[in-house]
Amino acid sequence: xxxxxxxxxxxxxCFWKSTExxxxxxxxxxxxxxxxxEIAIVGDRRGGLPPKAxxxxxxxxxxxxxLGVDVHVLSPYSGFYNYSxxxxxxxxxxxxxxxxIAEMVKAWPNxxxxxxxxxxxxxNAAVAELERIMTTMGFKGAMIDDKVNxxxxxxxxxxxxxxxxxxxxxxxxxxxxxxxxxDYRTKRYHLPNSxxxxxxxxxxxxxxxxxxxxxxxxxxxxCLSHGGGYTCYNIGRIDRGWRGLPEAPTKPSLPPSExxxxxxxxxxxxxxxxxxxxxxxxxxxxVLFGTDWPYDMEFDWPVSWILSLDSITQEEKDLILWKxxxxxxxx
Amino acid sequence: xxxxxxxxxxxxxTMLRTLEAxxxxxxxxxxxxxxxxxFVREGKIVNIHPKCKYTPEERVxxxxxxxxxxxxxxxxxxxFGYHLSTADGIAHAQEVNNDIAAFVGESPKxxxxxxxxxxxxxDAAIAELxxxxxxxxxxxxxxxTVVNxxxxxxxxxxxxxxxxxxMGATLFYHPQPQHNxxxxxxxxxxxxxxxxxxxxxxxxxxxLIYGGVMENCPDLKVCVAHGGGPACFGMGxxxxxWKVRSEARVNITRPPSYYQSRIYYxxxxxxxxxxxxxxxxxxxxxVVLGSDYPFVPWDxxxxxWLQGLESITQEEKDMILWKxxxxxxxxETTG
Numbered sequence: 001x002x003x004x005x006x007x008x009x010x011x012x013x014c015f016w017k018s019t020e021x022x023x024x025x026x027x028x029x030x031x032x033x034x035x036x037x038e039i040a041i042v043g044d045r046r047g048g049l050p051p052k053a054x055x056x057x058x059x060x061x062x063x064x065x066x067l068g069v070d071v072h073v074l075s076p077y078s079g080f081y082n083y084s085x086x087x088x089x090x091x092x093x094x095x096x097x098x099x100x101i102a103e104m105v106k107a108w109p110n111x112x113x114x115x116x117x118x119x120x121x122x123x124n125a126a127v128a129e130l131e132r133i134m135t136t137m138g139f140k141g142a143m144i145d146d147k148v149n150x151x152x153x154x155x156x157x158x159x160x161x162x163x164x165x166x167x168x169x170x171x172x173x174x175x176x177x178x179x180x181x182x183d184y185r186t187k188r189y190h191l192p193n194s195x196x197x198x199x200x201x202x203x204x205x206x207x208x209x210x211x212x213x214x215x216x217x218x219x220x221x222x223c224l225s226h227g228g229g230y231t232c233y234n235i236g237r238i239d240r241g242w243r244g245l246p247e248a249p250t251k252p253s254l255p256p257s258e259x260x261x262x263x264x265x266x267x268x269x270x271x272x273x274x275x276x277x278x279x280x281x282x283x284x285x286x287v288l289f290g291t292d293w294p295y296d297m298e299f300d301w302p303v304s305w306i307l308s309l310d311s312i313t314q315e316e317k318d319l320i321l322w323k324x325x326x327x328x329x330x331x
Numbered sequence: 332x333x334x335x336x337x338x339x340x341x342x343x344x345t346m347l348r349t350l351e352a353x354x355x356x357x358x359x360x361x362x363x364x365x366x367x368x369x370f371v372r373e374g375k376i377v378n379i380h381p382k383c384k385y386t387p388e389e390r391v392x393x394x395x396x397x398x399x400x401x402x403x404x405x406x407x408x409x410x411f412g413y414h415l416s417t418a419d420g421i422a423h424a425q426e427v428n429n430d431i432a433a434f435v436g437e438s439p440k441x442x443x444x445x446x447x448x449x450x451x452x453x454d455a456a457i458a459e460l461x462x463x464x465x466x467x468x469x470x471x472x473x474x475x476t477v478v479n480x481x482x483x484x485x486x487x488x489x490x491x492x493x494x495x496x497x498m499g500a501t502l503f504y505h506p507q508p509q510h511n512x513x514x515x516x517x518x519x520x521x522x523x524x525x526x527x528x529x530x531x532x533x534x535x536x537x538x539l540i541y542g543g544v545m546e547n548c549p550d551l552k553v554c555v556a557h558g559g560g561p562a563c564f565g566m567g568x569x570x571x572x573w574k575v576r577s578e579a580r581v582n583i584t585r586p587p588s589y590y591q592s593r594i595y596y597x598x599x600x601x602x603x604x605x606x607x608x609x610x611x612x613x614x615x616x617x618v619v620l621g622s623d624y625p626f627v628p629w630d631x632x633x634x635x636w637l638q639g640l641e642s643i644t645q646e647e648k649d650m651i652l653w654k655x656x657x658x659x660x661x662x663e664t665t666g
Contacts, residue, residue, distance in 0.1 A: 152517060184515040185534060186482050189541040189579040194572035198565050199530045203516060210520040226568075233564035233608070234529055236601030237557075240627075241525025270567025277564065277608055296575040297568070 002322035003303050004113075004331060005064075006173065007225055007266045007290030008072035011053040012100040015040070015080070026092045027085065040079055045178065047079040052294030057104050061111055063294075068303035070322075071110070071331065072293065074101050075143040076117040081177040083121045083148050090119030094129050102137040113331060115173055116142040121149060123157055127164045134168040140329045141171030141221065145178075146200040153204065154211025154250075166217040171264075171329060173223045174204050193297065201229030206238060209259045212250030221328065222262070223288060227269040232281040235260065264328065266290030267306070267320055268299065276311045284316040288324055332398040332634045333649075333666035335656035337503060338556055338597045338621030340407040341390075342383045343430035357412055357423050369410065375510050377409035382625035387437035393625075394441060397632040400653070400664050402624065404435060405445035405473035408505050413450050413479055420449035424459050432467035443662055445503055446472040451479060453487055457494040464500045470660045471501030471552065476511075476535040483535065484542020484582070492548045501552040501659060506531030508626075529560030536562040536594060537569060543582030545590040552659060554595035556621060558605070563612040566591060595659065597621025598637065598651060607642045615647050619655045 018025035029041040038049040052063070064072060076097040082090040094117050101114040116133040118126040133139035142165075147153070153162075165172055180196025181203070201224050208214050208222065224231065231238075239255040252259070260282045268290050269275050279287055289306065292298040299305060306317055325331060349356040350369070362368045362376055370376050385393065394402060412423035427447045435442035446463035448456040463469040472495075476483075495502055506528050513527025536559045539545055545553075555562075562569075569587040573579045583590070592614050599621050600606050610618050622633035629636045637648055653664045 147516070152519075154519075181512060181516050181530065182534065185477070185512055186538075188482075188484070189537065189581075190572040190576040191534065191537055191541075194568045194579075195530070195533055195537060195565065198561070198568065199526070202526055203522065206520055206522055206526060207517070230526070230529065230533075230561040230565065233561040233605055234526065236605060237525045237529060240601060241521030244521055269564075270571055273608065273611065274564055274567055277604065280604065297571055 003069050003289055004071040004073065004322045004325040004329075005069050005291050005293065005302075006073045006223060006288045006325060007175075007268060008074060008293040009053075009077045009295070010074045010097070010101060010104075011040075011049060011077040011080075012097045013056070014096045014100055016054055026089050026096070028080070028082075028093070042079060042082065043085055045079075050294055050296065053077065055294070057108065057112075061108065064111065067291075067301065069291070071113060073113045073115055073140060073325070073329065074104065075115040075173060075175070076101070078143070078145065078175050078177045081117060081120070081145050083119075083145065083177065087119055087122040087125060090121060091125050091129070093117075094119050098129070098133050098137070098139070102133070102139070105138065113329060114139040115171070118142050118144060120144055120161075123161050127161055130161075130164060130168065130170060134170050139170070141165070141173065143173040143175050146174055146176055146204045152207040152211070154207040154213050159213070159216065162213050162217045162220060166220045169221065171221040171223060173225060174201060175225045176200050197226050198229030201226055202231045202234060205229075205231040205263065206256065209252060209256045210242060210245065210250070212252065214259055214262055215250070215252050221264070223264040223266065225266050225268065225290060227267065227274070227278050228263065228265040228282075232260065232265075232278050235281065261286055264288050264324070268292055270299075272309045272311055275309065279312070279316060284319045285324055287320050288328070289321045332400060332638075332652070333664045334399050334620055334634050334652040335401040335403065335660070335662055335664060336399050336620050336622045336624065336633060337403045337554055337656060338505070338599060339402040339404050339624040340383055340626070341385070341404045341431075341434070342379075342407060342410065343427050344434065345426055345430050346410065347384055357415055357419055359410060371409060372414055375409070377509065380625050383407055387434055387442060391438050391441045397622075397629075398634045399622070399632075400666065401441055401443060401662060403443050403445055403470060403503075403660070404431060405503060405505075406431070406447045408473070408475055408507055409510070411447060411475055413475060415451070417449065417452040417455060420451050421455050421459065423447070424449045425462075428459065428463045428467055428469065432463075432469060443660065444469045445501075448472045448474065450474065453491050457491055460491075460495060460500055461498060464498050470662075471495070471503065473503045473505055476504055476506040476531040482538045482542075484538040484544065489544070489547065492544050492551055496548045496551040499552070501554060503554045503556065504532070504535050505556040506535070529557055532557050532560030533562040533565065536560070536591065537587070539594065540569075540587045540590045541573075541579060541582060545593045546583050549593070551593075552595070553593075554597065554619065554659075556597055556599060556623070558598060558600035558609050559594065559596045563591060563596075563609050564605075566612065592617055595619055595655070599623045599627060603640050603642055606640070610643070610647065615650050616655055618651050619659070620652050
């Protein structure tokens with residue numbers, strides 16, 4: 001049994017090393033809270049980092065062994081998108097993070113593959129970095145936020161990025177960075193994450209489809225993390241919204257449900273019934289194994305969990321755990 | 332067909348008479364000559380569906396066409412009065428509720444009513460709910476998913492829930508169809524309605540559960556529109572958040588999924604697969620007919636759509652169509 005994890009984050013060692021003894025990593029800093037927890041300070045934002053975020057590649061691989069995960073498709077920690085900082089900072093942190101991932105992939109090619117991070121506030125710089133990591137460093141794609149400083153990714157200014165990603169065959173993984181939609185309503189009960197991530201992922205599906213990006217880029221490869229959020233469950237209502245739209249230049253000719261199979265989705269939906277629903281709605285060939293390593297919302301014993309599910313066939317389990325990603329990423 | 336529809340919107344006669352006369356109704360007024368838009372307050376103009384202006388007679392005739400036996404009518408949420416001063420909010424609610432009582436009184440076997448409440452003042456809301464239920468004979472109240480920015484887990488609302496529980500009143504939650512949370516991100520692609528609405532419903536379910544309302548008021552009767560949004564589909568993530576985050580456990584002793592079966596959900600989920608999933612997650616006794624009248628074009632009708640579904644048994648259909656709401660509301664259907 002093989003397993004390839006599309007949703008596994010890396011807080012790069014260059015951040016940890018540069019911020020030792022109060023130093024900074026391209027203006028990012030670090031301190032400990034009163035319980036000894038590591039806090040990353042990015043601009044005016046503070047984000048807690050779990051102990052595993054500091055682990056070396058060797059410690060990570062030992063943990064992967066215990067979990068039964070063969071390959072991490074590494075993506076940099078989403079708290080370090082740095083879209084709201086000066087573009088030069090995001091360019092520098094992206095290059096550092098991506099270089100470190102490249103080194104890990106080079107050192108352990110059977111255990112790691114790479115998704116980069118990009119300075120999306122500067123589309124030209126983002127395309128240049130994507131080209132650098134795809135053409136000279138063997139990356140599989142990049143992870144980006146659902147929005148860039150308040151803008152959705154269907155804005156015309158991003159079309160060159162989508163064309164470039166399509167042409168390079170890069171997989172773009174969507175994952176929230178800073179505030180989600182729910183932050184505007186409440187900060188309680190972890191809802192900005194537990195509802196907000198799912199809402200934001202669904203907004204991304206809708207904006208890429210109804211904004212015409214998927215039509216403009218028919219070969220684009222997109223993975224929506226967290227199972228695509230509420231996309232598959234809510235698709236009937238989304239179709240109804242599409243039917244009522246005026247005929248704009250970008251309005252797709254087919255309803256959004258016809259685009260479900262243009263996307264990939266990780267399996268982070270937590271319950272067997274929801275995973276079964278996702279598979280039945282988008283197809284088993286569109287669902288990818290992902291764990292959200294090393295954060296507290298990650299799956300416990302993810303491979304064992306998938307293997308234990310009675311309502312998922314062995315063929316479907318193989319597709320999800322490794323076959324789909326082998327094909328998609330040529331691993 | 333033997334059926335009770337809990338989700339049916341209306342305007343009220345006094346409101347319409349006032350607006351038709353060219354006057355303001357609690358600051359609201361027609362904004363165009365065709366009288367198809369109402370200015371509610373700064374930044375909020377809502378479209379009017381002509382069927383929301385129906386008389387009781389016209390409405391019942393339309394229900395005959397749709398095969399709906401009983402509708403529970405409630406004021407269309409865009410013209411709620413939470414933003415008004417307390418005095419105006421109370422006057423708004425009293426007038427609306429008197430009108431709704433008179434409206435449903437025109438056809439008492441086919442129509443029942445839900446109150447609007449002045450939620451900007453919890454004591455006044457409790458008083459008006461008592462009047463609506465005990466004096467006017469309404470079945471409960473329709474509520475927005477948020478009150479002037481406040482969520483329903485605020486401790487100030489607990490006395491309201493306790494009062495509703497002791498009165499046996501049913502609370503039907505329905506968000507703003509356009510002017511909701513989604514506007515913080517975008518107004519494109521009909522997203523406020525096609526995604527903002529179900530996200531609002533989900534956040535309401537989460538607030539009632541995580542806020543301890545369902546734990547503290549075990550006999551409270553609550554129904555959430557649009558099937559509670561994708562709350563049931565995302566419940567695994569809510570459980571995970573409860574498990575790993577201490578701030579998610581401050582008010583409740585069990586995982587959120589434990590409480591989701593204490594809430595009722597209507598069937599406005601717009602796909603058979605989603606409805607089957609909802610039933611399997613929350614239990615068939617918690618799923619009820621709602622049509623979102625007159626906004627959703629059901630094929631061929633709300634009851635006809637449900638009857639045509641292959642994955643729902645006839646016994647389940649009967650529970651959704653009338654049995655569950657007969658029990659909840661004390662309404663008798665005859666078919």
